[in-house]
Amino acid sequence: MAISSSPTAINPAQPGIGLRAAHHGDVAERRPAVGFLEVHAENYMGGGRPIATLEALRRHYPLSVHGVGLSLASVEGLDLGHVNRLASLCARLEPALVSEHLAWNRAGGVYLNDLLPIPYSEEALGVVGDHVAMVQDRLKRRLLIENPSAYLRLRASVIPEAEFLAELVRRTGCGILCDVNNVYVNSRNHGGDPRAYLKALPASAVGEIHLAGHAINDADGQPVWIDDHGSPVAAAVWDLYAHAVRRFPHAVTLVEWDSNLPSLDTLTGEARTAARIRASVLLSELSYAHAA
Amino acid sequence: MRTLHRHQVELRAAIVESAFAPFASAIVPARLSPREQLDIYRHHYVLTLTEALRVTFPVILQLVGEACFRAMAARFIERHPPVAPVLFEYGDRFADFVDDRSELSGGLPYLADVARLEWAINLAYSADDAETIGLAELVALSGDSSSGALLGLHPSVQLVGSPYPIDLIWRANQPGADPAATVNLDRGGARIVVYRDAELDAAWRSLTLGEDAFFRMLNRGATLDEAHQAAAVHGSFELGSTLSWSLNAGLFVKLPATANPQRSFPP
Amino acid sequence: MKTPVILAASAVILALSLGTTASSQEVKTEKCYGIAKAGKNDCQTATSSCAGSSKRDLQADAFIGVPAGTCAKIVGGSLMPKKA
Known part of the structure; x- marks a missing residue:
């Protein structure tokens, strides 16, 4: 067996896909041409097939470990046992990227299995900042922090979300994972200009862009945009992605799909669309620069 | 605020x-x-x-x-x-x-025990990894017992027992099972070992009374001799055949001499 | 605390004799495939698409209701007390 070192750097020109258990076999067998694979950390915190599959795949693809359970914004503190499990997983997989969410899901020892919103306040900034710093110390690496989708706004929020993230970057040296679908869904549900949001993020800190589909549901006669990762990326989100690429040209791109999981071909097709849009945006920027 | x-x-x-x-x-x-x-x-x-x-x-x-x-x-x-x-x-x-x-x-009345079997299957699928040993390693280990080599059960191994035929009930509810088939509770209980096999699938197998006693003793930390004696009370028990399939199934792991296993099983 | 299994000398002899021991039973090993398809934490980043349809009331009453599945196929021993 040839010994080869696992790929650890992601080429931003090659978008990745979220790897889900139903696609494990297909991906291992067909090795689609995608730039990297991203997994939800908590699915791989045991032994057996899931982690074995990933350890085999990491010889062929750079990995991104995307945590959902750290609850960085929990006021009651980090679950250090869980931080240790994440650290062990990262030591085992040596992923190119590790990310988590600007959210919480633990209170009173109960896990709420969601990514819940916080009021963007000085107090929250202190809590999240301390926790991000602690996790980065434990993992000995930089975390990317993702902007969440939220279905309500809090009166106690006094700092715009993008500014909150920018301040978090200043305090901890963390990076940002900019989910453009979340930016879009939030702007539809709560108002606000999604392009202005992208502009307010510190461009050099954005290391990754997420893309996903959303649903528009009817809640007693009112439309509500739901971040369900269950359909192709919407045209308006591709449009916003083009702006994100212009603003964050060095960030890597990932397509997520979690509910109504499609065939692997459909998913990799979305990644190819992202690659095409990214290339054409950067080319047009280049020709614009030359013409100027 | x-x-x-x-x-x-x-x-x-x-x-x-x-x-x-x-x-x-x-x-x-x-x-x-x-x-x-x-x-x-x-x-x-x-x-x-x-x-x-x-x-x-x-x-x-x-x-x-x-x-x-x-x-x-x-x-x-x-x-x-x-x-x-x-x-x-x-x-x-x-x-x-x-x-x-x-x-x-x-x-x-059988429902909770069926749930226990399904939970054991879930645990077996995701249990921590450990290196299993085969017959050759067992022989080598036992020849070397003076050095303190130890044998343990794989972290995926669990024993489930019930006064109801939960083995038959489970089978009758798998995809592809005969929809017309019935299960008669009067058949009596089941003793089952659940584990993760070499292909990393969760799997289970019915145990004889002797085998059940054997694994329960091992599980409590008994020596192979003690477990054998407890199992032999049940006439049909054959250590050779039990060791043969259980080694093949990957039920045993070698523990470092200093190991201090803290495994928890239902009694 | 549990003491690990310590191999006894008698095990050597018995283990070596395995090849000649006739298998006294044909026991079927069952594989369980259901779990492999799911990554349970995948649902956390994606909001359930029906979560937005607020008509659906998940505040069911305290009763669980009548089991109405394949339990109809389990026959006999219905009056058998639990753990008889």
Whole structure:
């Protein structure tokens, strides 16, 4: 067996896909041409097939470990046992990227299995900042922090979300994972200009862009945009992605799909669309620069 | 102004206990009412945890049907919210919950034990990895016993016993099972070992009385001799054949001489 | 605390004799495939699409209702007390 070192750097020109258990076999067998694979950390915190599959795949693809359970914004503190499990997983997989969410899901020892919103306040900034710093110390690496989708706004929020993230970057040296679908869904549900949001993020800190589909549901006669990762990326989100690429040209791109999981071909097709849009945006920027 | 702590306590109460009123005043008025906005979170919480339970307990779902399972899951989630973020670890108390609900355990007395089998399968699939040993290693180890080489059960191995034929009930509820087949409770109980096989699939096998005694003794830390003696009380027990299939199935691991295993099993 | 299994000398002899021991039973090993398809934490980043339809009331009443699945196929011993 040839010994080869696992790929650890992601080429931003090659978008990745979220790897889900139903696609494990297909991906291992067909090795689609995608730039990297991203997994939800908590699915791989045991032994057996899931982690074995990933350890085999990491010889062929750079990995991104995307945590959902750290609850960085929990006021009651980090679950250090869980931080240790994440650290062990990262030591085992040596992923190119590790990310988590600007959210919480633990209170009173109960896990709420969601990514819940916080009021963007000085107090929250202190809590999240301390926790991000602690996790980065434990993992000995930089975390990317993702902007969440939220279905309500809090009166106690006094700092715009993008500014909150920018301040978090200043305090901890963390990076940002900019989910453009979340930016879009939030702007539809709560108002606000999604392009202005992208502009307010510190461009050099954005290391990754997420893309996903959303649903528009009817809640007693009112439309509500739901971040369900269950359909192709919407045209308006591709449009916003083009702006994100212009603003964050060095960030890597990932397509997520979690509910109504499609065939692997459909998913990799979305990644190819992202690659095409990214290339054409950067080319047009280049020709614009030359013409100027 | 509301503290972060108060936000989290109140939003938790809205999601877990449907106590929407306290948090409503924290929300900026919008097109959707606070109740509608909070319902999105509450529904997500219940629906996703229900889905996790469906994946772990597919036979229970088959046995009681969709509507009853959803109601069971809702009550269970209410009573036992998750205490850890790793969802494949959620549901450890589901079997006890079924036992405690007389409307279920009264009419379907086997249901909780079927849930125990399904939970053991779930644990076996995701248990920590450990290097298994085969016959050659066993022989080498036993020849070297003076050096303190130790033998243990693989972390995936679990023993499930029931006074009901849960083995037959499980089989009758697998995809492809004969829909017309019935299971007669009068056949009596089952003794089962659940483990993860070489292909990393969860698997199980029925045990004879002697084999059941053998693994239960090993599980309590008995020596192979002691386990053999306990098993031999049951006439049909053959150490050779039991060791043969259990080594093939990957039930044993070598422990370092200094190991201090802290494994927990049901008695 | 549990003491690990310590191999006794008699095990050597018995283990070596395995090849000649006739298998006295044909026991079927069952594989369980259901779990492999699911990554349970995948649901956390994606909001349940039906979560937004607030008509659906998940506040069911305290009763679990009547089991109405394949339990109808389990026959006999219905009056058998639990753990008889």
